[in-house]
Amino acid sequence: MIAKPHAPDNVKTVVLGAGDFHFGSGHTRISTLLGSCVSITLWHPRKHIGGMCHYMMTERNRPPDAAPDGRYASEAFELFLQHVEKAGTRPSEYQAKLFGGANMFSGGKSGAMEIGSRNIEYGRKLLNSRNIALMAEHVAGSGRRKLHFDIWSGDVWLSFPEGEGAEIRNGYGG
Amino acid sequence: MDVRSALAAIEADAARGDIVFPTHTEIALRVQRLLDDPDCAIDALGKLIAAEPILATRVLSIANSIAYNPGGRSITELKSAISRLGFATLRALAASIIVRQMKEMSKAEEHRALAAKLWEHTAHVAALARVIAKRVTHQNPDAAFFAGIVHEVGSFYLISRASAFPGLMTSDLELWHGEGEASVGRAVLKALEVPAHILDAMETLWSGFLAMPPTSLGDTLLLADELSPIESPIDALAGMSRKEMEVELEVLIDDETLSSILAESAEEVASLSAALKG
Numbered sequence: 001m002i003a004k005p006h007a008p009d010n011v012k013t014v015v016l017g018a019g020d021f022h023f024g025s026g027h028t029r030i031s032t033l034l035g036s037c038v039s040i041t042l043w044h045p046r047k048h049i050g051g052m053c054h055y056m057m058t059e060r061n062r063p064p065d066a067a068p069d070g071r072y073a074s075e076a077f078e079l080f081l082q083h084v085e086k087a088g089t090r091p092s093e094y095q096a097k098l099f100g101g102a103n104m105f106s107g108g109k110s111g112a113m114e115i116g117s118r119n120i121e122y123g124r125k126l127l128n129s130r131n132i133a134l135m136a137e138h139v140a141g142s143g144r145r146k147l148h149f150d151i152w153s154g155d156v157w158l159s160f161p162e163g164e165g166a167e168i169r170n171g172y173g174g
Numbered sequence: 175m176d177v178r179s180a181l182a183a184i185e186a187d188a189a190r191g192d193i194v195f196p197t198h199t200e201i202a203l204r205v206q207r208l209l210d211d212p213d214c215a216i217d218a219l220g221k222l223i224a225a226e227p228i229l230a231t232r233v234l235s236i237a238n239s240i241a242y243n244p245g246g247r248s249i250t251e252l253k254s255a256i257s258r259l260g261f262a263t264l265r266a267l268a269a270s271i272i273v274r275q276m277k278e279m280s281k282a283e284e285h286r287a288l289a290a291k292l293w294e295h296t297a298h299v300a301a302l303a304r305v306i307a308k309r310v311t312h313q314n315p316d317a318a319f320f321a322g323i324v325h326e327v328g329s330f331y332l333i334s335r336a337s338a339f340p341g342l343m344t345s346d347l348e349l350w351h352g353e354g355e356a357s358v359g360r361a362v363l364k365a366l367e368v369p370a371h372i373l374d375a376m377e378t379l380w381s382g383f384l385a386m387p388p389t390s391l392g393d394t395l396l397l398a399d400e401l402s403p404i405e406s407p408i409d410a411l412a413g414m415s416r417k418e419m420e421v422e423l424e425v426l427i428d429d430e431t432l433s434s435i436l437a438e439s440a441e442e443v444a445s446l447s448a449a450l451k452g
Contacts, residue, residue: 005385097386099386102419135387135425135426136386136426137422137423138384138386138421138422138423139422140420140421141421141422148383156385156386157383157385157386158385158386159381159383160382161382
């Protein structure tokens with residue numbers, strides 16, 4: 001049996017699909033599978049709270065009064081900011097990590113090929129706009145990334161086993 | 175080619191524990207055992223190493239590499255080289271002789287070429303792992319060097335057995351990755367009497383989960399494996415090649431970035447991997 005990242009017994013796992021968002025505390029592990037989508041994790045090193053988004057595109061023409069939609073980077077970030085404020089904290093107190101943005105359409109349409117890199121660049125800009133330190137990033141390349149974020153410790157575990165053209169074995173995201 | 179049955183047979187053979195290393199690796203194994211002896215004397219060690227020309231040459235070339243000799247003071251005497259390297263590095267070098275000889279175990283020319291490429295990859299990973307341990311993850315650099323040297327033993331064993339299964343090494347080896355490689359790797363490492371903390375690091379490598387930022391010995395190995403400019407040829411057979419699309423990997427370590435540390439250490443990594451390959 002190959003060891004998986006260790007977790008305490010009473011861990012609650014939240015699986016994020018494309019467009020999902022979760023913010024919380026305690027023994028929660030947030031997991032996702034990324035292709036050209038991007039996930040940002042935010043973690044507060046003193047309060048041990050944080051969250052993760054999984055966005056597919058950068059932004060949209062948002063209809064008036066529409067609730068934030070986590071499929072878009074700008075709105076997923078808005079969800080972050082809402083939770084950060086609700087927790088009585090400030091964005092700059094958090095540590096960020098950025099993942100995904102792979103090129104999933106190698107040899108295909110050039111527009112589609114740029115989705116990953118646009119998502120990465122947009123994520124970096126959003127973090128920079130609020131002075132959030134980007135502690136680590138593992139982005140671009142080709143293939144799927146499996147990600148686990150342990151809110152109790154701030155640890156992020158990344159598996160990047162599949163190369164170009166590999167099949168998705170247990171996909172739950174984009 | 176029934177890849178599943180062939181890999182199952184290879185795994186079963188390895189699990190039985192009847193792994194035979196080439197006869198001329200006997201001295202390297204004896205060196206490892208002597209290093210385990212708390213009363214191990216440099217004189218005895220020097221004599222034993224001198225009896226194995228490949229190991230003796232490797233000890234001198236590593237001792238004179240930039241990684242171990244930043245001041246550029248060249249050594250030609252084996253005893254001084256042993257003192258400079260220390261017992262932990264010697265253990266890694268003895269293991270490197272055994273792993274290196276495993277690539278000669280194949281009879282077919284194409285398998286020997288695959289094994290030679292795998293050794294090139296191994297040398298890069300070992301050299302990178304040592305630097306990453308020292309500057310990034312703050313692990314024991316000698317342990318990381320050792321782990322890098324043995325990290326592909328499962329695949330070396332696979333190649334050495336491949337001639338019994340014609341067509342295996344030109345098949346899709348996706349099945350090999352994960353449990354197959356881990357189960358054979360564990361058996362070979364047991365035969366090599368590898369210490370427990372190295373085995374733990376190997377388990378992390380086989381699990382494939384890298385902590386971001388990387389911290390453990392296992393993370394050191396995973397990171398070195400991912401950053402190596404020479405890919406494992408077995409990864410390519412498993413459809414896992416990442417050559418075409420470069421990954422952007424960045425981590426903040428104190429006030430430095432991973433990429434700046436690697437750029438500063440490029441010469442050290444190159445000297446060490448060249449000394450190991452040569």
